[in-house]
Amino acid sequence: MSLKTLFPEIKPFQTELFAVDGQHRIYVEQSGNPEGAPVIFVHGGPGCGCGDWARRFLDPDFYRIICIDQRGCGRSEPFLELNNNTIQDLAEDMEKVRCHLGIEKWLVHGGSWGTTLSLYYAETYPASVCGLILRGVFLGRQEDIDWLYQGGTGQFFPEAYAKFTSLLTLEEQKNNIASYYRYLTSPDKAIRERYGKAFADFENSVITLYPKLLSDSITDEDIAMATMETHYFINSCFMSDNYILENAHKIKNIPTIIIHGRYDVDCRPIGAQLLFEQLNKAEIIYTISGHSGFEPEITHALIESQEKFKSLFYS
Structure with missing residues (x-):
C-alpha cells in the first residue's frame, strides 16, 4: 500500500489579526472550502506557529481550515510576549475565534503541544468540539x-x-x-x-x-x-500535574483518533495509551515512527484520520 502524502499547497482565502484582549492580537487564517466543515489546526511548541504547511494535512475541498498562531509566536503580536500567556489564555482565544467566525462546533486537530492545548480546550469547552485528531500526545505532566x-x-x-x-x-x-x-x-x-x-x-x-x-x-x-x-x-x-487525565471524563464521548509513533522518545507512547483508556469513543494508531507529523507513516495516518471524520459531518 502506498502512503498518503500532504495535500497540495494552497493559499488562505482570509487572514486577520484578531484582538483577544487589550494586549494580544492573534493571527487567524482561513483556507480551503469557505462553506466546508470547520476544523481548527492547533500547532505545537509552544511557540512554533502554524506555517504554510499546517493547512496541507486537511482536504481543502471538504474542510474550512482555520489556523491560529498562538499568543506571542508566529505572526501574532506582540511577538514573544510572555505576559498573559497561559494555557487558559490560549484555550479562551480558541473559543473567542470560534464565536468570532460563527462556528457552532469544530473538529480540533492538534499535534505534540497542540494535543495538550486541544485536550485542555476540549475539556473546558466540550460543547464546542465535534471531534479530536491528536498526534503525538503530550499530557504536560512534570x-x-x-x-x-x-x-x-x-x-x-x-x-x-x-x-x-x-x-x-x-x-x-x-x-x-x-x-x-x-x-x-x-x-x-x-x-x-x-x-x-x-x-x-x-x-x-x-x-x-x-x-x-x-x-x-x-x-x-x-x-x-x-x-x-x-x-x-x-x-x-499552568495546570495541576495530572489535569488532563483527571478531566478526561468530560470528553469521553467525543469521537477521537489518537496517532502516536511507536518510537517517539519526545512524547512517550504511554501518555497516548493512558489517554485512550479514559475515552469511550477513541481509536489509537501506533505507527513505526518517531514524533514528527512529517514522518511518512504519521502523515499517512493523519490524512486517513481526517477522511474518517468526514462521515461525522454527513450524519
Whole structure:
C-alpha cells in the first residue's frame, strides 16, 4: 500500500489579526472550502506557529481550515510576549475565534503541544468540539517534562543531550529548563540566540526516527519555541500535574483518533495509551515512527484520520 502524502499547497482565502484582549492580537487564517466543515489546526511548541504547511494535512475541498498562531509566536503580536500567556489564555482565544467566525462546533486537530492545548480546550469547552485528531500526545505532566529535558530522552540521544547540557554548569543542570529560561530571557540578544539555537537543535534532534539535518541559521522560530517552551514548562503548563487525565471524563464521548509513533522518545507512547483508556469513543494508531507529523507513516495516518471524520459531518 502506498502512503498518503500532504495535500497540495494552497493559499488562505482570509487572514486577520484578531484582538483577544487589550494586549494580544492573534493571527487567524482561513483556507480551503469557505462553506466546508470547520476544523481548527492547533500547532505545537509552544511557540512554533502554524506555517504554510499546517493547512496541507486537511482536504481543502471538504474542510474550512482555520489556523491560529498562538499568543506571542508566529505572526501574532506582540511577538514573544510572555505576559498573559497561559494555557487558559490560549484555550479562551480558541473559543473567542470560534464565536468570532460563527462556528457552532469544530473538529480540533492538534499535534505534540497542540494535543495538550486541544485536550485542555476540549475539556473546558466540550460543547464546542465535534471531534479530536491528536498526534503525538503530550499530557504536560512534570514527568513528561522531566523525561524530555532532564535525561530520559538523553538515554536514546545521548550525544544530543550532552550538547544540550554542555552550555550549563553542573549546578544549572539540576534543572535544565529553569536554567535555559534564565538565559532565554536575558537582555543580551547574543545570549538569547545562543541558548535558543541550542534548545531548538536538541528538540529537532530527537523528534524523528531517522536523523534530521539541522540548519546552521538561527531563526525567530528557534527563539520563540525555546522561550515559549521554557516559559510554559517552568510553570507546569499552568495546570495541576495530572489535569488532563483527571478531566478526561468530560470528553469521553467525543469521537477521537489518537496517532502516536511507536518510537517517539519526545512524547512517550504511554501518555497516548493512558489517554485512550479514559475515552469511550477513541481509536489509537501506533505507527513505526518517531514524533514528527512529517514522518511518512504519521502523515499517512493523519490524512486517513481526517477522511474518517468526514462521515461525522454527513450524519
